[in-house]
Amino acid sequence: MTVDRRDRAVRAAVEQGLLTEDQPVTALIDVAGIRSSVAALRAAFAAVTDAPVLHAFAVKAAPLVPVLALLHAEGIGAEVASPGELALARAAGLPAGSIVLDSPAKTVAELREALGLGIAVNADNWQELARIDDLVAAGPTASPLGLRVNAQVGGGSIGALSTATPTSKFGVTLRDEGARDRVVRACLERPWLTRLHTHSGSQGMALTRMTEGVLAVYELAEEINSAAGRRQIDTIDIGGGLPVNFASEEHTPAFAEYTALLRERVPGLLDGRYGLVTEFGRSLLAKHGTVLARVEYAKSAGSRPIAVTHAGVQVATRTVYDPLSWPLRIAAYDAKGLPKAGPAVEQDIAGPACFAGDLLAEKRALPLLEPGDVVAALDTGAYYFSSHYGYNSLPRTAVHGFTTGADGEVRFTTVRQAQSIGSIVAEAGGAERDALLG
Numbered sequence: 001m002t003v004d005r006r007d008r009a010v011r012a013a014v015e016q017g018l019l020t021e022d023q024p025v026t027a028l029i030d031v032a033g034i035r036s037s038v039a040a041l042r043a044a045f046a047a048v049t050d051a052p053v054l055h056a057f058a059v060k061a062a063p064l065v066p067v068l069a070l071l072h073a074e075g076i077g078a079e080v081a082s083p084g085e086l087a088l089a090r091a092a093g094l095p096a097g098s099i100v101l102d103s104p105a106k107t108v109a110e111l112r113e114a115l116g117l118g119i120a121v122n123a124d125n126w127q128e129l130a131r132i133d134d135l136v137a138a139g140p141t142a143s144p145l146g147l148r149v150n151a152q153v154g155g156g157s158i159g160a161l162s163t164a165t166p167t168s169k170f171g172v173t174l175r176d177e178g179a180r181d182r183v184v185r186a187c188l189e190r191p192w193l194t195r196l197h198t199h200s201g202s203q204g205m206a207l208t209r210m211t212e213g214v215l216a217v218y219e220l221a222e223e224i225n226s227a228a229g230r231r232q233i234d235t236i237d238i239g240g241g242l243p244v245n246f247a248s249e250e251h252t253p254a255f256a257e258y259t260a261l262l263r264e265r266v267p268g269l270l271d272g273r274y275g276l277v278t279e280f281g282r283s284l285l286a287k288h289g290t291v292l293a294r295v296e297y298a299k300s301a302g303s304r305p306i307a308v309t310h311a312g313v314q315v316a317t318r319t320v321y322d323p324l325s326w327p328l329r330i331a332a333y334d335a336k337g338l339p340k341a342g343p344a345v346e347q348d349i350a351g352p353a354c355f356a357g358d359l360l361a362e363k364r365a366l367p368l369l370e371p372g373d374v375v376a377a378l379d380t381g382a383y384y385f386s387s388h389y390g391y392n393s394l395p396r397t398a399v400h401g402f403t404t405g406a407d408g409e410v411r412f413t414t415v416r417q418a419q420s421i422g423s424i425v426a427e428a429g430g431a432e433r434d435a436l437l438g
Contacts, residue, residue, distance in 0.1 A: 016412060026418070028402055029285075056077040059089060080101055150170055174216060187224045255280075291380045292374055293311035313353045
């Protein structure tokens, strides 16, 4: 979102009572920003190919029904990786034909449900493929079926997110001894296996390496089709994983930069012979979310100022536990929601959880924060407020979408209510209080 649009939204959130003493943390989603990213994604692929493309949003990045419904209205499908995510996609009104099921641990029941609905399924491993064999033999299905391949092209700068390393838990390997021949044979033995899937990217991964993974799977599809003497593999799912710039307002790398690289390195992928599926998540939403938190206290330790806020590990889990990989930009506002003025002072932005590492930022140069001020954690539209961490039984924050009218007025709609204390008690077995006393 633009700085001006964000500033307007923060001020409006304070003025309209979305951030108060009783609700000291809340999250905002920029609807116009999401639509602009979707338009950029669709335009980037339309510029390089006439092939049919299903852009399936990675639900794990923002498992919120209204967000999925908004994306669906903009022509985006859903990539799901659990029964819960599938239920969210269906609740958002997505048809089976725009949903793709990926997961390294699908149960027989999950597979049976997906095949019964006609949802596309990518098998992750040989044992899962054998289960699908049995289900296909038992009755017809409209589901497009594929095989996930680990091209083993290597990782990026964040090891925990690197899915194409030699020992990644995802997919069937392509470079291990005898692995490629096994994949080719498996496809030739199953005429209904018509897709290949790879996902080599994520935060910290260079576009060139992502493209290497796509090239490897494209070449595999060509080999299979040549051996089959027909176009058996008709669709290639290239996954998602476009990294996000968390250091500035710029949306880099752009989708168009990635598609230009694909056109240069893998031109055959885009010549219309293959349908395409993408699974972008973070890159569609990250820049369009902001977490707001009131400063409860301002203190000092070791001569360093510390602003104690209500946003910490419960919303920014990755940042708190791995701040070097997941740094967040912080903006400072006063109690009225106006940009905070004053000389920059190095200070820590602390969360409410009871451990020392619960920090959104350390030694961050900002105008000196005071009780009642507001801090904004920027670029938090993906994986932050939607992936809750229940440490200290801290509640899930409310999420509000916003639009700005021609008159400049900011209008909010509730995407998710703040979690109630009663709900926390219920989740913690409140109705079974005496279960262990007998």
